[in-house]
Amino acid sequence: xxxxxxxxxxxxxxxxxxxxxxxxxxxxxxxxxxxxxxxxxxxxxxxxxxxxxxxxxxxxxxxxxxxxxxxxxxxxxxxxxxxxxxxxxxxxxxxxxxxxxxxxxxxxxxxx
Amino acid sequence: xxxxxxxxxxxxxxxxxxxxxxxxxxxxxxxxxxxxxxxxxxxxxxxxxxxxxxxxxxxxxxxxxxxxxxxxxxxxxxxxxxxxxxxxxxxxxxxxxxxxxxxxxxxxxxxxxxxxxxxxxxxxxxxxxxxxxxxxxxxxxxxxxxxxxxxxxxxxxxxxxxxxxxxxxxxxxxxxxxxxxxxxxxxxxxxxxxxxxxxxxxxxxxxxxxxxxxxxxxxxxxxxxxxxxxxxxxxxxxxxxxxxxxxxxxxxxxxxxxxxxxxxxxxxxxxxxxxxxxxxxxxxxxxxxxxxxxxxxxxxxxxxxxxxxxxxxxxxxxxxxxxxxxxxxxxxxxxxxxxxxxxxxxxxxxxxxxxxxxxxxxxxxxxxxxxxxxxxxxxxxxxxxxxxxxxxxxxxxxxxxxxxxxxxxxxxxxx
Numbered sequence: 001x002x003x004x005x006x007x008x009x010x011x012x013x014x015x016x017x018x019x020x021x022x023x024x025x026x027x028x029x030x031x032x033x034x035x036x037x038x039x040x041x042x043x044x045x046x047x048x049x050x051x052x053x054x055x056x057x058x059x060x061x062x063x064x065x066x067x068x069x070x071x072x073x074x075x076x077x078x079x080x081x082x083x084x085x086x087x088x089x090x091x092x093x094x095x096x097x098x099x100x101x102x103x104x105x106x107x108x109x110x111x112x
Numbered sequence: 113x114x115x116x117x118x119x120x121x122x123x124x125x126x127x128x129x130x131x132x133x134x135x136x137x138x139x140x141x142x143x144x145x146x147x148x149x150x151x152x153x154x155x156x157x158x159x160x161x162x163x164x165x166x167x168x169x170x171x172x173x174x175x176x177x178x179x180x181x182x183x184x185x186x187x188x189x190x191x192x193x194x195x196x197x198x199x200x201x202x203x204x205x206x207x208x209x210x211x212x213x214x215x216x217x218x219x220x221x222x223x224x225x226x227x228x229x230x231x232x233x234x235x236x237x238x239x240x241x242x243x244x245x246x247x248x249x250x251x252x253x254x255x256x257x258x259x260x261x262x263x264x265x266x267x268x269x270x271x272x273x274x275x276x277x278x279x280x281x282x283x284x285x286x287x288x289x290x291x292x293x294x295x296x297x298x299x300x301x302x303x304x305x306x307x308x309x310x311x312x313x314x315x316x317x318x319x320x321x322x323x324x325x326x327x328x329x330x331x332x333x334x335x336x337x338x339x340x341x342x343x344x345x346x347x348x349x350x351x352x353x354x355x356x357x358x359x360x361x362x363x364x365x366x367x368x369x370x371x372x373x374x375x376x377x378x379x380x381x382x383x384x385x386x387x388x389x390x391x392x393x394x395x396x397x398x399x400x401x402x403x404x405x406x407x408x409x410x411x412x413x414x415x416x417x418x419x420x421x422x423x424x425x426x427x428x429x430x431x432x433x434x435x436x437x438x439x440x441x442x443x444x445x446x447x448x449x450x451x452x453x454x455x456x457x458x459x460x461x462x463x464x465x466x467x468x469x470x471x472x473x474x475x476x477x478x479x480x481x482x483x484x485x486x487x488x489x490x491x492x493x494x495x496x497x498x499x500x501x502x503x504x505x506x507x508x509x510x511x512x513x514x515x516x517x518x519x520x521x522x523x524x525x526x527x
Contacts, residue, residue, distance in 0.1 A: 047435075
């Protein structure tokens, strides 16, 4: 089992969710975050005082996924979240040691 | 029949005072919304508490002593001490008729109208000292300001004191209200110091954007509307053709001065900063309103617009300049009400032939000197007794928590 952590542009959330549903992904957690990579921020003025907007709003998705579905999920997210412009985001994949469904107590792949 | 007309005029003018007073009362909501929009969310509850509490303190202190200090007509033209609590008696119909219409309004309606002006003055201070002042220190100052500092200088002009006798003109209070409030604020800001992190060691200003632009805008519109009462009501009478026309012109000039202020501030901000700055446009509206408040009756609408527009330009420069002096004013109160209040007093000479630049400056100086010195003394006393600034820790966490123990937006994650 793997945990996909994807940072995407906020307005891409619906596209990504739809595409993931189509390939059979049944659970996603989304958080509002701020971040930057190589997409630089910019300077604005508020009442004549400068402030730097470094951190840009993003959405972080966390998806627990079965190894079988991993590659198609990665392809789905990459395709749906892509705009071709700088700041599209990144996907991180990590090993997932355990998954438990709270309601039933199921664990492992059955809980995905 | 004639008695009926006299009584009707009395009723109408009393009604006018009351309704215009209610409009000015509504400005308290305007200040509350404007200020809570321009501070950070962690300071919102505290500033709202200050606003509603200062309004209440003002009304009570003015009833207890302020009104009679200002209007008892004591012998001295500069020291009006007549200690008296407001009673509930008023003019009888017989007295009104016997006066032939010279007594044309209820005494209590006059109190009501004047009381809301005191509250407006005090609320100017609240924004300038926001985000780092102890709540109860502020409220303690409010007691002194509304019960003593404001009434004394108010007596000098509107109570028939030496400024009035010198020919100083201030129709609705560019000096008596706005400059006075801003001066008390300035004294407080100097003694208080800037918010932590507001200026870098080499003197550059750091932006601390307000948390809620919709509220700030709503507040500005509410103040704009309330100002019709502020200036319109200050004509003090509406019950004949000449006066009704005067009130109409005052409404028009008040409105158009605000509009001039908005456009001028917007364009000035665009030229100075490269983009439209809503907070400057909002300050511009108020700057225009303050600028016309000293004389909203004698200018033509075009001149009123220009006076307001000049106020709108001045306010932007003033805000930037205050930052250069490290005087931290989160909402621009000192610039809007103080600097533009002074401009408003000066602008009277452009449309009112009875005005004299020297006398206007003399009045401005008297109000400024009295308010600044006495305010500084009381701020200092309060600082010695209970302190005026919250601790650095409390300021970082937010005065909402330290002074009020609650958050304005508890369901949102905040810093």
